[in-house]
Amino acid sequence: MTFPIGGTPPLSPSDASVTSDTQLPPPALTKPPLFPDPGALDEVLYDYLRRSDRMGWSAYDLVDADQLERLARVDRLNEAQRAAVKTVLYVEDHLPGYLSEYLRVMTDPEQPDEQQIVNRQALHYTFRWVAEEDRHAHVLEMYLTKTGLCPKAELDADMLRERQTAYVFPYQNIEQGFIYLALQEKATHLYYRALAKDVDEPLLKSILTKMGADEASHGAFFYDLLIKSNRGDLDALARKVSAVANDFKMPVQSNLLNYRRQLLNMMRAAPSYKHPDVFADMMRAVERAAGRYDGESLQLITPDLGPFAKGG
DSSP, X not given: OOOOTXXXXXXXXXXXXXXXXXXXXXXXXXXXXXSSOHHHHHHHHHHHHHHHHHHOOOHHHHTSHHHHHHTOOGGGOOHHHHHHHHHXXXXXXXXXXXXXXXXXXXXXXXXXXHHHHHHHHHHXXXXXXXXXXXXXXXXXXXXXXXXXXXXXXXXXXXXXXXXXXXXXXXXXXXXXXXXXXXXXXXXXXHHHHHHHHHOOOHHHHHHHHHHHHHHHHHHHHHHHHHHHHTTTOHHHHHHHHHHHHHTOOOTXXXXXXXXXXXXXXXXXXXXXXXXXXHXXXXXXXXXXXXXXXXXXXXXXSOTTTOOOOTTO
């Protein structure tokens, strides 16, 4: 039997009593799942914002006259380390471009209303994160100028030059974007920790330690959110992480002028930094979660911060 194209099968004699009023409605279209999961986002956002409140610090306290006199020993920095501090500043100072791109993605009017509501909730993280990253740029700018490592006019010109390259967020899919940001924040955390270990300048060590703790907290937000949103299928999450990691590039690769030269200086300044550790660490986090997920606080990538206890 053939059916009319685009139509329905003709009624058989036994179906003569069936009318259009009694036909079953067409199946409803399945909506794509929301990401992040709203319940997971609420949990992780609570942890992050409370942790951020308790970890707060001021650039003015770290680079005041007393700290400069008591701790600063800039003569102990080699040329590669001085150049690396500038490069880190250029990366952190690219925030106007970063924020514009994240806002563009997270406020896309073409997304369904339910997803826009979730995106607005996620922006509570974004605005705090941007403030903390801006604090990193500010403290490094103050450090370089107040220690005499770089005249202010020269540094202003350098920062303006480095900011000319537009930043384009590499993912339109929100979940892939969050995986990318998790890897990016972890890489930054590990680099600051390595640079703090490898320099012999007490004030810079103190600054990098504070910055590294912030980056660890940012990474914890993304890791925890990804795992809790995928708690039903962490194998699938591992595959998504691998897909993003295979094409992963830090933002500096597209934005820094003379990128290869600056990257080489960064590696010379912090020889204990190992970039492959970034991907290995995230995969270990997913494996640990699959083995002992308990729905509560996960000590994922931040053993130096410790677990966050509500009400503690």
